[in-house]
Amino acid sequence: MAQKQRVVVGLSGGVDSAVSAWLLKQQGYEVIGIFMKNWEDDDDSEYCSSRQDFLDAASVADVIGIDMEHVNFAAEYKDRVFAEFLREYQAGRTPNPDILCNAEIKFKAFLDHAMRLGADKIATGHYCRVRLNGTTGQYELLKGLDPLKDQSYFLHRLNQNQLRNTLFPVGELPKTEVRRIAAEIGLPNAKKKDSTGICFIGERPFREFLNRYIQKEPGPIRDDQGRVVGQHVGLSFYTLGQRQGLGIGGVKTQGAQKGGGEHAPWFVARKDVAHNTLWVVQGHDHPWLQSPQLQALDASWVAGSAPALGRYGAKTRYRQADAACVLAPNGEGAFALAFNEPQWAVTPGQSAVLYDGEVCLGGGVIHAATATEAPLPEVPTLAPRGKKVRRR
Known part of the structure; x- marks a missing residue:
């Protein structure tokens, strides 16, 4: 009798990875679960606690009937993901740490660990698919069949070796079917709410979290005419297209605005790091x-x-x-x-x-x-000001 292929599944405590593990076991694989702990700072807080996720993952493993291991990748995460996250925000950019986490942790550190356990493949609960192209001999990353849940955007940095060794069991299913399966087989997390946000921030206010690591550097907020309409708390705390939290909701400017009238909402349009200036415009359709x-x-x-x-x-x-x-x-x-x-x-x-x-x-x-119209108005020149990172 041929030996079963061993698949190590990343169990997050959520329903998608839980159903992935169950499907793989039904398909005849030897399944082992791994719970990855990627963040330790404030882990006992109300915002970002992995304890409940671990308990949910352990309960799932028990119901399905598989072994589960707890692995701590917090050091790798801080070095490979969080450090880059801070560097990008300091530079005035808005990074996506989930993409880097997938490339560096879930499909590198986790993959390496699974191979040391004798895995033939790893699996996660992502909504995407892998296909071997018979013509080119290369592995392709495909969108998940559920257009509302497709997560290929977050996995676009995966390479041939990572795709060759990865299974995405729920990529062929709509989320409604995943929920149905979870309820039918009695998984304890069948109705668990999908996680949102970045794992090390959780549900806490983003500005509150970032303020712990990056020093505030207040400066002017200017409109597209160069007029000062407010003051920002630091460019790192804003992102392009942002509408909430600008503190200028009641500000009115004289004259018609491009893309919006006098009472149109304000949006962040540009961040001038050299002059520590936040540029805002009125109207969603501003050039x-x-x-x-x-x-x-x-x-x-x-x-x-x-x-x-x-x-x-x-x-x-x-x-x-x-x-x-x-x-x-x-x-x-x-x-x-x-x-x-x-x-x-x-x-x-x-x-x-x-x-x-x-x-x-x-x-x-x-x-x-x-931008459709790129030039900035002439404004008084400010001496560039450096930013500092606070270490906890």
């Missing part, structure tokens, strides 16, 4: 919020090399519909995208991810975006 093209760096391609110049679809943020664009390589590890229609609030530090239909090709980190 400064529209970008017909972008430049990206630190490119990572699933196939190992850049796709050919041509027409593709791209996302500049999660849950966005694919936007038609033209890809142009722009030097080693860099590329440019020109969109058929301008994209809203394209944000440096976020990822631009390229698609050919249902196939996720990879992507890169947005470095700059060209």
Whole structure:
């Protein structure tokens, strides 16, 4: 009798990974669960406690009838993910740590650990799929079949070796079916709410968390005419397209605004790090919020090399519909995208991810975006001010 293939499943305590483990066992695999602890600071707080997740994962393992191991990757996470997260925010950009976590922890540190346990494959509860292309002999990363849950955007940095060794059992299912299976087999977390936010921040206010590590550096908030309309607490605490928390909701300016009237809401449009100035505009459709093209760096391609110049679809943020664009390589590890229609609030530090239909090709980190109307008004020159990081 052939020996069963061993699959090590990352059990997060959520319903998706739980159903993934059950499906794999039903398919005849030898299944082992791993609970990954990636954050220790404040872990006993009300906002970011992994204890309940661990208990949920252990309960799932018990119901399914598999062994589970608790593994601490907090040191690797702090070095490979959190340190980069802080560097990006200091530089005035808005990073996506979940993408880096997948590439560096869940599909590197976890994969290495699983292989040491004698695993043939690893599995997670992500909504995406892997396919071996019979023509090219390469593994492809495909969107999950549930368009509302597709998570390929977060996994676009995975390479051939990682995809070769990974299974995504729920990628073929809609979320409603996953919930139904969990309830039918009596999983204790069948109705557990999906987690939101970054794991080390949890549900706490983001500004409150960031303030522990990055020093506030107040400065002026200016409108598109160069007029001071308020004061910001530090550029790191804002992101492009942000509407809430600006503290200028009641401010009115004289004259019509591009893209909005006198009472239109304010949005963050640009961050000038050199002059510590936050630029805001009124109206969702203001030209400064529209970008017909972008430049990206630190490119990572699933196939190992850049796709050919041509027409593709791209996302500049999660849950966005694919936007038609033209890809142009722009030097080693860099590329440019020109969109058929301008994209809203394209944000440096976020990822631009390229698609050919249902196939996720990879992507890169947005470095700059060209607004429909780019020039800034003349304002008094301020001496650049450095930022400091507070170490706890």
